[in-house]
Amino acid sequence: MGFEGWLPSNEDIVGILIVSFHKIILIPSADSLEQPAARRLMQLAGPHTEIEVFEPVFDPHIDVSLATGPRDFERIRDQIVSRRLDKAELLAAALRDRNLRASAAAAWDHPLYEAVIRRVVKIGADLVISEPLGGRAGALSNNDWRLIGACPATVLLVHSDGSNGYRNIVAAVDPFHEHAKPADLDAEILKAAQGVQAQTGAVLTAVHCFLPLTQVLSGSAFERLPVDAAESELERFRGDKLNELAAAAGLAAASARLLRGRPADVLLELAAKGAADLIVMGALSRGRLGDLVLGSTAEHIVDRAQADIMIVKPAAFETRIDTIIKNELPMTPIYYPL
Secondary structure, X not given: OOOOOOOOOHHHOOOOOOOOOOEEEEEOOOOOOOOHXXXXXXXXXXXXXXXXXXXXXXOOOOOHXXXXXXXXHHHHHHHHHHHHHHHHHHHHHHHHOOOOEEEEXXXXXXXXXXXXXXXXXXXXXXXXXXXOOOOOOOOOOXXXXXXXXXXXXXXXXXXXXXXXXXXXXXXXXXXXOOOOOOOOHHHHXXXXXXXXXXXXXXXXXXXXXXXXXXXHOOOOHHHHOOHHHHHHHHHHHHHHHHHHHHHHOOOOHHHEEEEEOOHHHHHHHHHHOOOOOEEEEEOOEEOOOOOEEOOHHHHHHHHHOOOEEEEEOOOOOOOOOOOOOOOOOOOOOEEEOO
16 A cells, blocks of 8 residues: 555544643743744643643752852752743743643753653643753754653654644554554554644544565565465455554544555655654553663654654553652752742
8 A cells, every 4th residue: 555645634534532631741942932842832732731831950060069068059059940940931921821821840850851750740741742852953862762761641752843733643553562562552642643633633544554475575485375365365454453443543444544664664754755744653662771662663763754753651651760859969859839
């Protein structure tokens, strides 16, 4: 099945559950709303959405030995965090001017991804919106990958400039639960994608990519096996399972697409052609650090796609990041306002 004419129309999407995000954390990269993550936030936030502009900060260059004691260190720390809180409050005020429910918070915490996760757990956020954290230069850093893997909330990484609203949402699903994928993850992926679709009016398509047998088998296998018949039967079976998954989520059959090819290649090409400006996908299985991991295919997509990426967790996922405030300086996580 090729790409041409593969997108459904909005009329093909029926019975979508109106599931929007209730509490969103914005990690700002600039001091105004003219930044990609803030633009996406304003497109996704509804009138009842609670928004928090969150500024995590930690300065490892502060030398505690130069301070006269813990109180002096705390004064320096408080000044730094207070300035960041003021910046966050300015953005929150600008959002309130647009009739959105917004507040501000800042934290002295380290490392950055743990600061964000602690805040997610504290306020019960279900979505984090951020541009890549690694120097804001495009390439993903360890903070980005660890946030994706350890954050219990859905994470939206904004690669675009956010100027245009979403038009085509692709939910990458796998109804066969390959690679130790939790059985409920596809449902969570579709639910998150539907939440975006409900707010933006974009076309939502559930996509399952697969490698044809002709790309898997080689050599004398073609002579010994009835490849054509097996290929046709497997594709029919895959299509049935995908349609069942879509129907359970309230999507019409025309909104489910089975596409041949390596998943990374297919999804990257859809993004490059503008047929996917948001790709929603799931984190797969636990890694050695206790986080969920994407797998090499999904990592390739997250790192290279010319589209925004939304990473969804299984419903039962619980972060292993320590939420207990440590008691040593200069690492003590402190959150403002207190």
